[in-house]
Amino acid sequence: MAFMDDLKKFGKNISQKTSDMVEITKLNSAISQEKEKIRKLYYEIGTAVYEQYKAGNNLGMEEKCSQIAEIEQKIEELQQKIQEIKNSKKCPGCGTEVTADTAFCPQCGSKLN
């Protein structure tokens, strides 16, 4: 009955391989979740370093930090262009967007020029 034994072994191998694949998929998913946690921590580290840079503390990353500062400036310019197109402006007090001819912020009451 060597043939039947081989057949049984073959079937067992297939189900073993299937459960191995399921296990590997689960483990890869767990690895992805852990890597995502690292990415979040990297982000927090980066933000903390940049906050220190803005506060005038040199943590040896000033080149990257100055790149972020330049990018933030560029984003600011792009946002201003959108405000020009929409004929709006931002309240310097609270950041609320109002039409360009608004004299006082409806949110916080700041005088707008």
Ligand SMILES: [Zn+2]
């Ligand atoms: Zn305001």
